[in-house]
Amino acid sequence: MRIVKNIIIILVTTAALVPVAMAEETIFQNDNDDLYKSVEHLQRADDTRTLIPSDVKGAYKIWSITLNSGLSIMSGNTEQLMFTGDLKLNRNWSFANTYIWLKGNYLSVNGKSALNNLSGTIRGDYNIYGPLSWFIYNTHSTNEFIKLNYRMTIGSGPWVDFSLGPINNSFSLALAYEYEYLNPDITENNTRLSLRHIATCNLLENLELGADFFYVPKLNDFTDYRIYLEAFLKNKILEDKIFLNVKIIDEIDSTPQPDVKPYDLSLITSIGFNFGE
Numbered sequence: 001m002r003i004v005k006n007i008i009i010i011l012v013t014t015a016a017l018v019p020v021a022m023a024e025e026t027i028f029q030n031d032n033d034d035l036y037k038s039v040e041h042l043q044r045a046d047d048t049r050t051l052i053p054s055d056v057k058g059a060y061k062i063w064s065i066t067l068n069s070g071l072s073i074m075s076g077n078t079e080q081l082m083f084t085g086d087l088k089l090n091r092n093w094s095f096a097n098t099y100i101w102l103k104g105n106y107l108s109v110n111g112k113s114a115l116n117n118l119s120g121t122i123r124g125d126y127n128i129y130g131p132l133s134w135f136i137y138n139t140h141s142t143n144e145f146i147k148l149n150y151r152m153t154i155g156s157g158p159w160v161d162f163s164l165g166p167i168n169n170s171f172s173l174a175l176a177y178e179y180e181y182l183n184p185d186i187t188e189n190n191t192r193l194s195l196r197h198i199a200t201c202n203l204l205e206n207l208e209l210g211a212d213f214f215y216v217p218k219l220n221d222f223t224d225y226r227i228y229l230e231a232f233l234k235n236k237i238l239e240d241k242i243f244l245n246v247k248i249i250d251e252i253d254s255t256p257q258p259d260v261k262p263y264d265l266s267l268i269t270s271i272g273f274n275f276g277e
Helices: 002-030 032-038 052-057
Strands: 063-074 080-092 096-109 112-129 132-143 148-164 167-182 186-204 207-218 221-239 242-253 263-276
Touching: 080 263, 132 167, 148 186
Parallel strands: none
Antiparallel strands: 063 080, 063 263, 080 096, 096 112, 112 132, 132 148, 148 167, 167 186, 186 207, 207 221, 221 242, 242 263
């Protein structure tokens, strides 16, 4: 019965994505001259967003490796190649947890690069008492289409996990230093707050629904902010070893670079593999 449920969920998800793919195809065919203006899914706040330790380690107690990947190839009226992937390496101790997270996205349409970003994160969590932890993180990223040559952040703050009925919650408030090297040859140094709330619940034994809210304002100017909103569905196909992800992401930047739109909306599907001990 469980295998049948998984197959049904995968088929329904795939069917739901067909009209979205067709709509994107129409945009590329009819608006190809404005490719660089219309296709800008980009790391605005996402590259400074870290992961919950429980999401990285899964059911494994000592170490784990998780790989997510997605590939799309189209040929005909439009030549399209899209790849998305991330790799997580995690190590647990009785009093702490640390991980490294690497991810990237690439999209080429009719021989033109329409999406190209890379990021890396290292984070450590020290358990203070029960559900309360203190974390420190460091991120590095580059993103061609928001004209970001390089961004580095380092931050720290408290993290707490709690449950309200069937909903599992995680909340954090951190202070972060941010360095940006922008195009053309502009550098910025800022201090930002980092407010985060994640909520998840199990719809079925192997099906998880969740939402992620991430708000990053400049400390001395709250009109300069970035927002990351995500709704996601995770289907465990084989316990915690193989799973299917579907995400809807909305990113907002109150002060984008010239000729860059202030928002990006994206739909991402991927299959993940998790191994560990």
